Amino acid sequence: MTTSSIRTENLTIRFGGHAAVHNVSCAFHPGELTVIVGPNGAGKTTWFNLVSGQLTATEGRIFKGEQDISALSPSARAKAGIGRAFQLTNLFPKLTVLENVRLAVQAKAGQGPHIFKRAAAMTEIRDKAFHFVEATRLSAVAHLPAAALPHGDQRKLEVALLAAMEPDIFMFDEPTAGMSVDEAPVILELIADIKKDRSKTILLVEHKMDVVRALADRIVVLHNGELIADGKPTEVMALPIVRDIYLGIGTEEVA
Numbered sequence: 001m002t003t004s005s006i007r008t009e010n011l012t013i014r015f016g017g018h019a020a021v022h023n024v025s026c027a028f029h030p031g032e033l034t035v036i037v038g039p040n041g042a043g044k045t046t047w048f049n050l051v052s053g054q055l056t057a058t059e060g061r062i063f064k065g066e067q068d069i070s071a072l073s074p075s076a077r078a079k080a081g082i083g084r085a086f087q088l089t090n091l092f093p094k095l096t097v098l099e100n101v102r103l104a105v106q107a108k109a110g111q112g113p114h115i116f117k118r119a120a121a122m123t124e125i126r127d128k129a130f131h132f133v134e135a136t137r138l139s140a141v142a143h144l145p146a147a148a149l150p151h152g153d154q155r156k157l158e159v160a161l162l163a164a165m166e167p168d169i170f171m172f173d174e175p176t177a178g179m180s181v182d183e184a185p186v187i188l189e190l191i192a193d194i195k196k197d198r199s200k201t202i203l204l205v206e207h208k209m210d211v212v213r214a215l216a217d218r219i220v221v222l223h224n225g226e227l228i229a230d231g232k233p234t235e236v237m238a239l240p241i242v243r244d245i246y247l248g249i250g251t252e253e254v255a
């Protein structure tokens, strides 16, 4: 087994007396897309918040590779390669799609605006920005202000900005939430594209079974804050406890 790219060890957080995440230990590896499922209130988003640093654990530790990142801020974790879709608050609504992506590429390169004095660096950053705009199917709207985009394209832009940061770990929390049935498949395609890069680890919180089926290499099930199942999709979905609790839906829908 290769070294894990991200790992939580006995991770616990209590709000008052209630453990929203309790003793969760699991490790993830490059080239693997894991979907985290569980009923409402199971602790999925809280676990995500602990990994990306929005919340601090009451107990337990988080490792990125060999590095203990438990005490790092969300921005330090982002710099360490943990990318979460909603962290993209660095969106400039009046700038175009391309300009927004270019700024993300530039931020990743660790360069300030003066970099544009260097023509070669400028060209490289512009080319990379074009690449991410194309890869996220945003070429047709590249020159529109970000604020003018329809909802579906804004979600694509989130993926573009996340990809431009070139994280090792991609974290998506219900990436197709609020999208129409026409729009959602594009986001799934984009995630499938990221998955082709076998150096990336993808974590996805998702309720929708079709998304789980389309993308999961592995499913982790949380219930009442605890990890109750972890394995290949067909195996996990066949477990009686998962059939009983999974989103409260019946056997036919799970099958």
Ligand SMILES: Nc1ncnc2c1ncn2[C@@H]1O[C@H](COP(=O)(O)OP(=O)(O)OP(=O)(O)O)[C@@H](O)[C@H]1O
Pocket (backbone or CB within 6 Å): 015, 020, 038, 039, 040, 041, 042, 043, 044, 045, 046, 047
């Ligand atoms: N800041 C907080 N203060 C108190 N309780 C919290 C806080 N954040 C989460 N919780 C509680 O922790 C539990 C887990 O919530 P969480 O949002 O992580 O579940 P979830 O699995 O993501 O659910 P959903 O599928 O509905 O998004 C819930 O009981 C929730 O009320």
